[in-house]
Amino acid sequence: MRKLQSSSPFFLFLLTLLGTGSSSPQDMSSAISPDLSRVFTLSDFDFELPSALIAQHPAAERSSSRLLDGTGVTPTDRIFRDLPSLLKSGDLLVFNDTKVVKARLFGEKPTGGKVELLIERVLGGNQVAAHMRVSKKPESGTTIKLVGAPDTNDNLSATLLGRWPGAQGGLFRFVLSNDAGDEPYTLMERHGHMPLPPYIERAHDSLTPDTEEDQQRYQTVFARAPGAAAAPTAALHFDEMLLAALEARGVQRASVTLHVGAGTFSPVKTENLAEHRMHSEWYEVPEATQQAIAQTKARGGRIVAVGTTTVRTLESWAQSGLASADTTIFITPGFGFKWVDLMITNFHLPKSTLMMLVSAFAGYEPIRALYQHAIASEYRFFSYGDAMLLQRSV
Numbered sequence: 001m002r003k004l005q006s007s008s009p010f011f012l013f014l015l016t017l018l019g020t021g022s023s024s025p026q027d028m029s030s031a032i033s034p035d036l037s038r039v040f041t042l043s044d045f046d047f048e049l050p051s052a053l054i055a056q057h058p059a060a061e062r063s064s065s066r067l068l069d070g071t072g073v074t075p076t077d078r079i080f081r082d083l084p085s086l087l088k089s090g091d092l093l094v095f096n097d098t099k100v101v102k103a104r105l106f107g108e109k110p111t112g113g114k115v116e117l118l119i120e121r122v123l124g125g126n127q128v129a130a131h132m133r134v135s136k137k138p139e140s141g142t143t144i145k146l147v148g149a150p151d152t153n154d155n156l157s158a159t160l161l162g163r164w165p166g167a168q169g170g171l172f173r174f175v176l177s178n179d180a181g182d183e184p185y186t187l188m189e190r191h192g193h194m195p196l197p198p199y200i201e202r203a204h205d206s207l208t209p210d211t212e213e214d215q216q217r218y219q220t221v222f223a224r225a226p227g228a229a230a231a232p233t234a235a236l237h238f239d240e241m242l243l244a245a246l247e248a249r250g251v252q253r254a255s256v257t258l259h260v261g262a263g264t265f266s267p268v269k270t271e272n273l274a275e276h277r278m279h280s281e282w283y284e285v286p287e288a289t290q291q292a293i294a295q296t297k298a299r300g301g302r303i304v305a306v307g308t309t310t311v312r313t314l315e316s317w318a319q320s321g322l323a324s325a326d327t328t329i330f331i332t333p334g335f336g337f338k339w340v341d342l343m344i345t346n347f348h349l350p351k352s353t354l355m356m357l358v359s360a361f362a363g364y365e366p367i368r369a370l371y372q373h374a375i376a377s378e379y380r381f382f383s384y385g386d387a388m389l390l391q392r393s394v
Helices: 007-018 080-086 184-191 212-216 231-236 240-249 287-298 308-321 353-360 364-376
Strands: 066-069 076-077 092-096 096-102 102-106 114-124 127-134 143-145 155-163 171-177 225-228 252-258 281-284 303-306 324-327 344-346 387-391
Touching: 066 080, 076 080, 080 171, 080 240, 080 387, 092 287, 092 308, 102 155, 114 143, 114 171, 127 155, 155 387, 212 364, 231 344, 240 252, 252 308, 281 308, 287 303, 303 308, 308 324, 308 344, 308 353, 344 353, 353 364, 353 387
Parallel strands: 066 387, 092 252, 092 303, 096 225, 303 344
Antiparallel strands: 066 076, 102 114, 102 143, 114 127, 127 171, 143 155, 155 171, 252 281, 281 324, 344 387
């Protein structure tokens, strides 16, 4: 995996296009202090959301979801398939091409206690890092018998090695194994369940198979690189007909990869935002995408990020100069965006880091107004919900 250092000629050229004179990397693990007169706290990102607006199923067609156009002075209600008319020839859409894996596995300890694993990352050597839901944590060295798919007898198991990434890490490191010695992605595809977020009400157990709808629709049409424990949801609205219409419009496409972790659903718990510690996610910006961005900026086109994960990827690369790395970037109001001009995003949870990110991008008060409009107009929220088109605030 190629790492583009911040001192490389190509990276310096890109920074020149952006009109910045510095290419030194910044610390991606810390919160970005607001360069504003107002100091934001967690409570500033809270709002009341009627539970009936939390989408439990996707729209009948991907591109038939609603689109709240927030690029003008007042909100405009549209349909997602209107997107080509809102973009210009020469704009560049950047997608996250990660693929959601069937990361949820169920099993039991030798004592009979139930265990649920949500695999966050494949580490190599059949080792994985996972969240573990269990009444009492087993000791290191314990082998958990996992439930296989119906009509299989693989002797699927997970042996606990310890915590990850270190002794105090929030995840657990396991070795996945079966009689055939299959690697983790094969085992998850055969025996796992789709890692739907907790607010989508489904039976989360070993006996209930995933629905065909969830298997198809909680995945983008261009998913390529397996490794995500959650979908890049803004991209779920794109179908082949819409992509063809965008191409006919002269809108270009590029992709990055960020393997979305389950931590994206973790609430912020500290009122002081600077005390929050972000989860880590791996990203990559391919060289072809780097060149497409440079060419777009050079001709005066706009970079349109599809989803917050694409924003986090591009801005992590801008900060560090690393085209492939782990990021814990935390974007709050006052952040200086380098690459992204427009963003397509779904509606996010109260008090979430994603609410802070979109507020940083489009402005705190404009986002509050857009969310009030969306709730009053009964837009559908969260992963299977509707979308917004946002423009970077000056």
